[in-house]
Amino acid sequence: MKTRGLLIVLSGPSGAGKGTVCASLRKRLPELVYSVSATTRPPRKGEVDGVNYFFKTKEEFERMIQQGELLEWARFVDNYYGTPRGFVEDRLNEGKDVLLEIEVQGARQVKERFPQGVFIFLLPPSMEELHSRLQGRGTETDEVLRERLEAAGEELAQVHHYDYVVVNDRVEDAYDRIRSILMAEHLKRERLFHDQPDWLEGL
Amino acid sequence: MKTRGLLIVLSGPSGAGKGTVCASLRKRLPELVYSVSATTRPPRKGEVDGVNYFFKTKEEFERMIQQGELLEWARFVDNYYGTPRGFVEDRLNEGKDVLLEIEVQGARQVKERFPQGVFIFLLPPSMEELHSRLQGRGTETDEVLRERLEAAGEELAQVHHYDYVVVNDRVEDAYDRIRSILMAEHLKRERLFHDQPDWLEGL
Numbered sequence: 001m002k003t004r005g006l007l008i009v010l011s012g013p014s015g016a017g018k019g020t021v022c023a024s025l026r027k028r029l030p031e032l033v034y035s036v037s038a039t040t041r042p043p044r045k046g047e048v049d050g051v052n053y054f055f056k057t058k059e060e061f062e063r064m065i066q067q068g069e070l071l072e073w074a075r076f077v078d079n080y081y082g083t084p085r086g087f088v089e090d091r092l093n094e095g096k097d098v099l100l101e102i103e104v105q106g107a108r109q110v111k112e113r114f115p116q117g118v119f120i121f122l123l124p125p126s127m128e129e130l131h132s133r134l135q136g137r138g139t140e141t142d143e144v145l146r147e148r149l150e151a152a153g154e155e156l157a158q159v160h161h162y163d164y165v166v167v168n169d170r171v172e173d174a175y176d177r178i179r180s181i182l183m184a185e186h187l188k189r190e191r192l193f194h195d196q197p198d199w200l201e202g203l
Numbered sequence: 204m205k206t207r208g209l210l211i212v213l214s215g216p217s218g219a220g221k222g223t224v225c226a227s228l229r230k231r232l233p234e235l236v237y238s239v240s241a242t243t244r245p246p247r248k249g250e251v252d253g254v255n256y257f258f259k260t261k262e263e264f265e266r267m268i269q270q271g272e273l274l275e276w277a278r279f280v281d282n283y284y285g286t287p288r289g290f291v292e293d294r295l296n297e298g299k300d301v302l303l304e305i306e307v308q309g310a311r312q313v314k315e316r317f318p319q320g321v322f323i324f325l326l327p328p329s330m331e332e333l334h335s336r337l338q339g340r341g342t343e344t345d346e347v348l349r350e351r352l353e354a355a356g357e358e359l360a361q362v363h364h365y366d367y368v369v370v371n372d373r374v375e376d377a378y379d380r381i382r383s384i385l386m387a388e389h390l391k392r393e394r395l396f397h398d399q400p401d402w403l404e405g406l
Contacts, residue, residue, distance in 0.1 A: 187369055189368045
C-alpha cells in the first residue's frame with residue numbers, strides 16, 4: 001500500500017523556534033526527507049552540492065525561475081535562494097514525506113504553487129516570549145526591535161493560510177504535535193482513496 | 204485557551220475490533236468521555252443509570268425520538284437503543300472530547316445530525332482476517348457466514364462517509380493512530396479560529 005508522500009511546510013514568525021523544532025524532527029523522524037534549497041551563493045568549506053544546497057549559477061537560477069522549477073524563491077542582497085520543485089516531487093513520488101522549513105513569505109509562494117501541501121504554522125508560547133526572543137541578547141536598538149516586532153506582526157497575520165497551528169511551548173510537545181499531524185494526514189480517507197482508488201480491494 | 208471538545212465517532216464493520224480498540228482508548232486516554240447510551244431495556248444487576256446506560260421507559264424514548272434528542276437510535280427486538288444528544292453536547296461544551304463507538308448504521312445517522320464530528324472508520328488488517336474473525340469459532344453454518352460477509356461488505360462500502368481510515372493490525376498501533384487524529388484535529392487552524400475568533404490576541 002504505497003501512497004504518495006506529503007509535502008509538509010513548517011513556517012511561522014521569526015522567533016517561533018522553527019530551527020529548533022526542525023532539528024528535533026530530523027533527529028526523531030529520520031524517514032522524513034528534508035528539502036534541499038538551491039542557491040547562487042558560493043559553497044562554503046565542507047558544503048556538498050545536493051546535500052547542503054544545490055549550487056547554481058545566476059543564469060541557471062534565473063532559468064529555473066522562468067521555467068517554473070521553483071516552489072518558492074527570494075533574492076537576498078546579491079544571491080538567490082529557492083526550493084527546487086523537481087527534488088520535492090521526486091521524493092513524494094517515491095512515497096516519502098518531505099519537510100520544508102521556511103520563512104512565511106516563502107511558504108505563501110509554496111501554498112500558491114503546491115496547495116495540496118500540509119501547512120503548519122509554528123507559534124511561540126506567548127507574545128511576551130516572542131518579544132523576548134526578538135530582543136535577542138538585548139544589544140539591539142529600540143528601532144531594530146520595533147522593526148522586528150512589526151515584521152512578526154505581519155507574519156502572524158499569515159496564519160489564516162495554514163492548515164494547522166502548533167504552539168512551540170516545549171520542543172518535545174511541538175515534535176509530538178507535528179508527528180501526530182503527519183500521521184493523521186496519512187490516515188485521511190480522501191487521501192487514501194485519491195492516491196489509490198481501489199485501495200479497499202487491495203486490503 | 205479553552206475550545207469546544209470534539210465528537211469522535213469510531214465505527215467500522217463487525218470484526219474490525221472496535222470494542223478492543225475502544226477498551227485501549229479508555230485505559231490510555233482517561234480524559235476522553237465515553238458516550239452513554241439510552242435504552243428501554245431493564246437494567247441488569249449492577250448497572251447504574253447514567254453510567255452504563257440512561258434507562259428510559261418506552262414512552263420517554265419515543266418522546267426523545269420525536270423531539271430530536273437522539274443523535275442516532277435503533278430498535279432491536281423489543282427495545283430501543285440510542286445516543287442522547289444532550290449528554291454529548293454538555294460534555295463538548297465543557298471542552299471535553301467525547302468518543303462514540305458505534306455500528307456503521309448508527310454512525311450514518313450521527314453524520315447526518317452532527318456532521319462536524321470526526322468520523323473514524325476502523326478496518327481489520329486484511330479481508331482474510333475479516334473472514335476469519337467473522338467465522339468466529341467455526342461453529343456457524345455456511346449460510347450464517349455468508350450473511351455476515353454480505354453485511355460486512357455493505358458496511359465496508361460506507362467508508363466513503365468517513366474522515367479517517369485506521370487499520371487495526373495491532374491494537375497498540377491503532378491506539379497511536381487514533382490519538383494522533385485527535386491531537387491533529389485539535390490543532391486545525393480553522394477549528395481554533397472558529398471556536399475562538401480572537402484566539403491569536405489571547406496568546
